[in-house]
Amino acid sequence: MSSASFSAIVTQLTDGQTPPVWSLLVTVFGELAQEDGAQISGQMLRHISELIGIKPEAMRVALHRLRKDGWTQNQRTGRTSSYSLTDWGRAQSAAASPRIYAPCATAGSAWLVLCDPARPTQQDETAGVWLNANTQITSQLPQHPDRFATLLDAGTPLPDWMKAGVCSPQTREAAAAFHKTLTALQDRLSRHGTLAPLEQATLRILLVHTWRRIILKTPDLPDFVFPDNWRGPACRAQMVALLALFPKPDLAALAHSIDA
Amino acid sequence: MSSASFSAIVTQLTDGQTPPVWSLLVTVFGELAQEDGAQISGQMLRHISELIGIKPEAMRVALHRLRKDGWTQNQRTGRTSSYSLTDWGRAQSAAASPRIYAPCATAGSAWLVLCDPARPTQQDETAGVWLNANTQITSQLPQHPDRFATLLDAGTPLPDWMKAGVCSPQTREAAAAFHKTLTALQDRLSRHGTLAPLEQATLRILLVHTWRRIILKTPDLPDFVFPDNWRGPACRAQMVALLALFPKPDLAALAHSIDA
Numbered sequence: 448m449s450s451a452s453f454s455a456i457v458t459q460l461t462d463g464q465t466p467p468v469w470s471l472l473v474t475v476f477g478e479l480a481q482e483d484g485a486q487i488s489g490q491m492l493r494h495i496s497e498l499i500g501i502k503p504e505a506m507r508v509a510l511h512r513l514r515k516d517g518w519t520q521n522q523r524t525g526r527t528s529s530y531s532l533t534d535w536g537r538a539q540s541a542a543a544s545p546r547i548y549a550p551c552a553t554a555g556s557a558w559l560v561l562c563d564p565a566r567p568t569q570q571d572e573t574a575g576v577w578l579n580a581n582t583q584i585t586s587q588l589p590q591h592p593d594r595f596a597t598l599l600d601a602g603t604p605l606p607d608w609m610k611a612g613v614c615s616p617q618t619r620e621a622a623a624a625f626h627k628t629l630t631a632l633q634d635r636l637s638r639h640g641t642l643a644p645l646e647q648a649t650l651r652i653l654l655v656h657t658w659r660r661i662i663l664k665t666p667d668l669p670d671f672v673f674p675d676n677w678r679g680p681a682c683r684a685q686m687v688a689l690l691a692l693f694p695k696p697d698l699a700a701l702a703h704s705i706d707a
Numbered sequence: 708m709s710s711a712s713f714s715a716i717v718t719q720l721t722d723g724q725t726p727p728v729w730s731l732l733v734t735v736f737g738e739l740a741q742e743d744g745a746q747i748s749g750q751m752l753r754h755i756s757e758l759i760g761i762k763p764e765a766m767r768v769a770l771h772r773l774r775k776d777g778w779t780q781n782q783r784t785g786r787t788s789s790y791s792l793t794d795w796g797r798a799q800s801a802a803a804s805p806r807i808y809a810p811c812a813t814a815g816s817a818w819l820v821l822c823d824p825a826r827p828t829q830q831d832e833t834a835g836v837w838l839n840a841n842t843q844i845t846s847q848l849p850q851h852p853d854r855f856a857t858l859l860d861a862g863t864p865l866p867d868w869m870k871a872g873v874c875s876p877q878t879r880e881a882a883a884a885f886h887k888t889l890t891a892l893q894d895r896l897s898r899h900g901t902l903a904p905l906e907q908a909t910l911r912i913l914l915v916h917t918w919r920r921i922i923l924k925t926p927d928l929p930d931f932v933f934p935d936n937w938r939g940p941a942c943r944a945q946m947v948a949l950l951a952l953f954p955k956p957d958l959a960a961l962a963h964s965i966d967a
Contacts, residue, residue: 606855
């Protein structure tokens with residue numbers, strides 16, 4: 448693909464703005480180097496940054512912060528540096544991956560849970576979402592006898608206000624915009640030639656990065672509890688199709704393509 | 708039965724206090740003269756009042772208020788007065804009767820309903836009980852699409868705080884006390900002789916009156932949503948047994964027994 452064509456794809460996916468580098472690097476490591484022992488060379492990071500339009504200085508600052516925050520560690524061999532996830536960073540990445548890459552919602556069931564209004568609860572003690580101080584929708588049946596729980600299924604009529612409480616208008620807007628972007632992108636990709644390995648890796652990184660920042664802002668619940676205008680399932684289906692169409696390049700082959 | 712024996716029964720049932728006469732008269736008409744055209748003579752009311760320990764003046768005041776409130780109407784034949792329910796009074800009485808005389812809970816099902824917390828609701832628009840501003844247990848499935856509803860059944864585990872919201876501690880205490888009274892009364896009635904027709908009518912009136920003031924303070928819901936220490940079902944079973952043991956005297960036969 449021509450440099451201008453790929454640049455247009457990047458502009459489309461980033462909405463013309465450089466994404467926050469620290470957060471983007473978390474995606475890069477999760478996508479390319481989540482396996483134990485996998486390393487990314489400084490050279491590869493520079494190439495990817497360049498394709499996305501990130502300045503070398505911004506990349507260096509973000510890499511330093513990532514290491515300080517315990518996500519990554521550096522290895523130095525002669526004059527070249529390489530980077531890998533720490534065990535902790537790898538665990539964070541692995542925990543998020545199922546939801547990011549899943550072809551369907553990862554939560555199978557949803558429970559509507561009512562807590563005693565007279566007793567404030569630790570709202571973060573379980574997964575799911577709180578509709579108000581004592582009403583929760585969660586994928587896990589609470590064990591506490593103080594909780595009332597009823598199973599919701601795809602046939603349960605849920606009023607709009609209840610679904611609206613499941614994810615914020617901002618996240619819904621982001622999904623709707625991403626849905627449009629993906630539709631336009633599929634069109635553009637079908638009209639242009641094949642991608643070089645590094646372009647393909649970068650395309651995947653940008654796709655996963657945007658999707659990750661949408662899907663991880665929503666509770667892990669079945670699709671049927673989400674608002675009717677939630678485009679998450681549509682985005683997910685398009686992500687699955689695009690990631691299959693542009694599979695993950697092997698890290699060694701990718702390194703080789705840069706050296707060549 | 709001796710006058711002293713019956714007086715002891717009255718004391719037991721009224722806890723030694725004269726019940727509010729207006730409210731007691733509502734019970735008297737509901738119990739003895741709910742049929743269209745049924746009349747109670749002033750003479751019969753005086754006899755019943757006397758057995759219960761109500762002063763004639765208190766009875767006259769209450770009768771006057773009942774008529775002013777639209778419950779009853781007076782008929783005068785020569786020197787004797789008789790009283791009957793108005794159509795409106797009869798309708799009120801008939802509406803309450805099923806719950807008062809039912810051998811089991813009149814509501815078959817219970818729905819837990821959640822309303823939009825952002826929209827204040829007309830809390831009195833449907834039957835049932837409100838656990839808080841937006842949570843209701845009701846016997847009728849709400850039709851409004853704004854409501855979430857889930858069916859509760861006897862197997863649904865309900866937390867204590869939820870059951871506690873169904874009826875007040877005061878009503879629970881009243882039911883527990885009435886349960887004790889009924890147990891003692893059954894013992895007393897089995898040890899003493901038979902009742903005269905007017906005594907039997909008065910016994911029923913006092914039983915129905917106390918029970919009415921308990922059961923009508925609770926929402927019309929199945930027993931399984933009530934707190935574990937709710938003695939309503941036990942009272943109801945004892946009421947059914949006692950009312951069967953001491954059936955309702957025919958109004959004409961009762962009038963005849965007074966004249967005799």
